[in-house]
Amino acid sequence: MKTSKRSFLPLDIVSLKDESRVVIDFIADYYKNIEKYPVQSKVEPGYLSSMVPDSAPYSPDSLEDVLNDVNECILPGLTHWQSPSFFAYYQASSSNAGLLGEMLCSAFNVEPRFLIDSLSSNPEYLENDVSNSNVVVDYKDWQITLSRRFRALKLWFVIRRHGMENLMQHIRSDVSMAKKFEALVTEDERFEIVVPRRTVLVLFRFKPKHGLDDSELNRKLLDAINSSGEAFLTQGVVAGIYAIRCVVGATLTEECHVKDLWSLIQEKARILLLQYNQ
Numbered sequence: 001m002k003t004s005k006r007s008f009l010p011l012d013i014v015s016l017k018d019e020s021r022v023v024i025d026f027i028a029d030y031y032k033n034i035e036k037y038p039v040q041s042k043v044e045p046g047y048l049s050s051m052v053p054d055s056a057p058y059s060p061d062s063l064e065d066v067l068n069d070v071n072e073c074i075l076p077g078l079t080h081w082q083s084p085s086f087f088a089y090y091q092a093s094s095s096n097a098g099l100l101g102e103m104l105c106s107a108f109n110v111e112p113r114f115l116i117d118s119l120s121s122n123p124e125y126l127e128n129d130v131s132n133s134n135v136v137v138d139y140k141d142w143q144i145t146l147s148r149r150f151r152a153l154k155l156w157f158v159i160r161r162h163g164m165e166n167l168m169q170h171i172r173s174d175v176s177m178a179k180k181f182e183a184l185v186t187e188d189e190r191f192e193i194v195v196p197r198r199t200v201l202v203l204f205r206f207k208p209k210h211g212l213d214d215s216e217l218n219r220k221l222l223d224a225i226n227s228s229g230e231a232f233l234t235q236g237v238v239a240g241i242y243a244i245r246c247v248v249g250a251t252l253t254e255e256c257h258v259k260d261l262w263s264l265i266q267e268k269a270r271i272l273l274l275q276y277n278q
Contacts, residue, residue: 019063020103026067027099030075031082034252038229039083043076084252085231087245087261090200094251101157108153174200177258178248184262190269194243203236203243206269212276215242224268231261 009015051073081091159167178200185191185204194203205218219235222244226232234245248258 022063022067026070031094031252034080034083035085037075037078037080037083039085039232040079040226040229041077042227042229047077048073079232082250082252083232084250084254084257085261086250086253087247088232088234090247091249095158095162097158097161098154100161101154104157105153174249174253177253177255178202178246180255181246181248181258181262184259188266194238194241200248202246202248203238204246205241205243206272208273217272217276218242218244221265221269221272224272225264228264228268230264 052069079088080086081089082094178197182193182197182202182204185193185202190206190208191204192207194205205214206221207214208217219242222233222235234247236243236245246261
């Protein structure tokens, strides 16, 4: 088999500039269209095995082909943390400065800590059917944070580019939206706040007066919300009480998304009660 005699340059400064622009355009389009995707992936574990070749490519693929595969094969399997309807966990939200800082971190190439068993954690709010089935790898057990390892340079870049004033305004906006969501829950007598709101975290539960199992009912309500693909929430247990967690903090989340979330919760609760009353 003939091989190319062209020199292999893994770090080619000329192509780096051109290809970086293409990838940045791809990222910008992803953020622009992110609300078209289900917030939580709806594909089955192992779906990629039928979509990718059995072996790695012998010759290099074009960047266009790689990005096409990312779009068609990878994105459908993601839970989209940057979706404005992502209310599951506290997140290190993306920003222009954060992305640029991430590029610098990768360029300097100084993170990583060795993986050790003691990094594993299993709090209630991280429990889910797919992880419990042991058919996927839980990368949260491979590092301290749930997403990316802490990078001081990235944080420094974000603070320098946005300034404390804008960062505080962003946090206050998230807290304000969490307060409004808490108020919406309080106004509906079928629901209750389990514990007082903590910054952007609201824990609530469905408590209809029908002698039903509250925990089972709330589990089914949470499943109905998440399986819709329109929003993503998680669960928690406080003093033995099963509750639904709402965390407001995604970069793209606005008040309209919080209102849409509450409408979705009310609709799924209404349908669930009809099913129990039949």
